[in-house]
Amino acid sequence: MAILVLAEHDNASLKLDTAKVVSAATAIGGDVHVLVAGSHVGAVVASAQALSGVSKVLVADNAAYEAQMAENLSKLIVNVASDYDYVLAAASSVGKDTLPCVAALLDVAQISEVVDVVSADTFVRPIYAGSALATVQSLDDKKVMTVRTSAFDAAGNDGSAEAVNIDFVAEAKTVFVSQTLTESERPELGSAGVIVSGGRGMGSGENFAILEALADKLTAAVGASRAAVDAGYVPNDLQVGQTGKIVAPDLYIAVGISGAIQHLAGMKDSKVIVAINKDPEAPIFQVADYGLEADLFDAIPELTQSL
Incomplete structure (x- = not known):
């Protein structure tokens, strides 16, 4: 074969x-x-x-x-x-x-x-x-x-x-015009060993700055749920889930993410999952290895400062 x-x-x-x-x-x-x-x-x-x-x-x-x-x-x-x-x-x-x-x-x-x-x-x-x-x-x-x-x-x-x-050159009617790339010094989302992801609970794109600070401390990639992407908080190349990137890092930190099945499909194979959410009924806690019921705007800066 x-x-x-x-x-x-x-x-x-x-x-x-x-x-x-x-x-x-x-x-x-x-x-x-x-x-x-x-x-x-x-x-x-x-x-x-x-x-x-x-x-x-x-x-x-x-x-x-x-x-x-x-x-x-x-x-x-x-x-x-x-x-x-x-x-x-x-x-x-x-x-x-x-x-x-x-x-x-x-x-x-x-x-x-x-x-x-x-x-x-x-x-x-x-x-x-x-x-x-x-x-x-x-x-x-x-x-x-x-x-x-x-x-x-x-x-x-x-x-x-x-x-x-191979000398074969394929000819197609489609012509490449341009592409827009998001450049980052952080690891690529698909191959990162640690990922910090934010969801709708982040509230705005500006608030993703606190996740980026944590990611920098952990040398991690930054991801997002589809809800956060659809709300315009971050570009869609950061989306983790069924219609985004499928990831399996050593550590996945889900912040302000409820845990819709479409998102879980993209990250549930992570070796260790940590969920931070103030809603104790959030489905993300059902798949998390560690869960913290807390306000992310208090927990994330405190965690970042302690590292």
């Missing part, structure tokens, strides 16, 4: 999610290859070559792939798909955008957000906002899957895969 993993990167560095998808691929078994598509991706290729369990890195280094648009990537993947039994990607914005196109072009069903590998054709994925797990079997000749990376450990870095260039 041959497995193709789509690399997640920013054209300069390989994201941790790729190493976690490689772990899922090795759990399936077979020859694992990584596809790096982008522009001036030499450093990314070197990181992919070092991933444990990877035997080959396919390199599509061309300006056409710099923005990593689904229209281009899907055609590139389909071009090499004849050599593979599986196509895997992280359940990220890139993976969720690209792999449905790949599945449609290959005329197969996609399996989304895999959290466990039972066998070569049977996988486990969450349903009903993560409140239940479904075991699904695919009889398709080619299996196209996104992987929930929070469910897998990252592959090691003791590999020495060969790199092979």
